[in-house]
Amino acid sequence: MSELGPGVWPPAPIRTERLLLRGSGARDRAAFVELFASPEVGAYTGGPRPRAELERVMPEVPGRRPGCFVIDLGGAMIGMVTLERRDAESPRHVRPDAEGAELGYMFLPHAWGRGYAAEACAAVLDWFAGASPREPVVLPTQTANARAMRVAAKLGFSEVERYEDHGAEQWFGVRPSATPLR
Numbered sequence: 001m002s003e004l005g006p007g008v009w010p011p012a013p014i015r016t017e018r019l020l021l022r023g024s025g026a027r028d029r030a031a032f033v034e035l036f037a038s039p040e041v042g043a044y045t046g047g048p049r050p051r052a053e054l055e056r057v058m059p060e061v062p063g064r065r066p067g068c069f070v071i072d073l074g075g076a077m078i079g080m081v082t083l084e085r086r087d088a089e090s091p092r093h094v095r096p097d098a099e100g101a102e103l104g105y106m107f108l109p110h111a112w113g114r115g116y117a118a119e120a121c122a123a124v125l126d127w128f129a130g131a132s133p134r135e136p137v138v139l140p141t142q143t144a145n146a147r148a149m150r151v152a153a154k155l156g157f158s159e160v161e162r163y164e165d166h167g168a169e170q171w172f173g174v175r176p177s178a179t180p181l182r
């Protein structure tokens with residue numbers, strides 16, 4: 001996945017019918033703090049982080065790394081989508097034989113239930129299909145997160161396994177070598 005290297009990041013902004021996917025900027029800092037401090041968002045991501053701690057440690061330009069797309073609606077950040085190489089040494093690495101990029105996303109609660117997650121993730125997957133056409137994409141989520149399970153199905157992920165982690169049942173899916181969704 002060298003296409004996600006710093007020499008070509010961020011890519012040109014990606015436009016969907018309603019959204020703009022772009023690299024992060026200093027103007028997104030408050031939204032990043034809100035995202036990681038939100039109890040609703042944290043319910044399926046290991047819990048919210050203390051706002052005061054986030055204010056202290058959050059970089060001036062958060063999310064500035066290969067594979068992190070800010071989701072912009074009308075000039076404001078409403079969430080983020082990440083696409084990152086899976087590291088076999090990472091404690092989150094579920095299966096040693098599951099190579100590929102890992103898709104992740106988080107949206108501010110006011111943006112939930114409007115189809116933005118599926119729209120933004122489909123655009124990132126389409127971009128990735130062009131950048132790394134033979135590389136599969138994996139997606140882990142909690143089975144209790146019904147919305148994420150619906151998005152995974154809509155995006156074409158197939159269940160590989162379920163397992164217990166962080167005191168909850170997790171779902172691990174794969175989308176074979178990326179092919180455009182549109």
